[in-house]
Amino acid sequence: MNxxxxxxxxxxxxxxIYVGVFLYTxxxxxxxxxxxxxxxxxxxxxxxxxxxGLVTDLGKLLxxxxxxxxxxxxxxLFVSIGRLSAVPVIIVITRELFISIFRAxxxxxxxxxxxxxxxxxxxxxxxxxLITLHLYWLMGRQTDMILQILVxxxxxxxxxxxxxxxxxxREVL
Numbered sequence: 626m627n628x629x630x631x632x633x634x635x636x637x638x639x640x641x642i643y644v645g646v647f648l649y650t651x652x653x654x655x656x657x658x659x660x661x662x663x664x665x666x667x668x669x670x671x672x673x674x675x676x677x678g679l680v681t682d683l684g685k686l687l688x689x690x691x692x693x694x695x696x697x698x699x700x701x702l703f704v705s706i707g708r709l710s711a712v713p714v715i716i717v718i719t720r721e722l723f724i725s726i727f728r729a730x731x732x733x734x735x736x737x738x739x740x741x742x743x744x745x746x747x748x749x750x751x752x753x754x755l756i757t758l759h760l761y762w763l764m765g766r767q768t769d770m771i772l773q774i775l776v777x778x779x780x781x782x783x784x785x786x787x788x789x790x791x792x793x794x795r796e797v798l
Contacts, residue, residue: 629674630684632666636691639663640698647702657759660699664752667692692748693721699755708762713780717751720787727790731797738794743786750779 626634643659646652670688674680697718703709731738754775761772791798 626683627674627679627681628677629670629679630681630687632670632673633684633687633691636663636666636670636695637687639666640691640694643695644698644702648705653759653763657756657763660695660759661756663695664756667695667748667752689725693725696748696751696755697721699758703755703758703762706762708758708768709776713776713783716780717783720783724787724790727794727797731794734797736794736797738790738797741786741789741793743782743789747779747782747786750775750782754779 639659640663643656643663646659647656650656667688670684674684674688697714700709700714700717704711704714728738757772757775760766761768
């Protein structure tokens with residue numbers, strides 16, 4: 626297993642630890658740090674894989690899976706403590722499932738769907754929002770207009786990225 630895949634595996638292993646700390650302790654700083662470290666590995670593993678020429682089939686499978694498990698887990702945690710509306714989270718989860726299934730269908734037809742700029746923007750906005758939610762939670766701040774704008778901007782780009790994938794790869798359908 627190469628270094629980028631080890632980093633991706635570390636992200637997967639951090640998720641249950643993060644969830645446990647978030648739910649079962651008062652260690653908000655630790656939960657925030659665990660999430661932030663796991664989120665940064667998402668950028669690090671991809672960068673290293675491309676830079677070092679270590680892109681593998683395993684990495685292509687594990688990286689987006691680890692990303693989705695981390696972000697969805699965090700979104701659900703914030704819904705569970707009443708810090709985030711379920712509506713944008715349902716939209717995010719639906720999009721992630723739909724695009725994952727769409728990519729699997731495309732792969733079965735020997736069609737590779739590359740990540741788009743909108744998909745990458747979606748990931749950056751999701752991670753940024755989740756880090757902001759962690760910081761608000763850490764400081765005991767309640768939701769405000771800035772946070773709501775971030776939530777709905779992330780939701781909009783999440784939907785738009787799904788439509789972009791579908792439109793650009795409509796021949797798969």
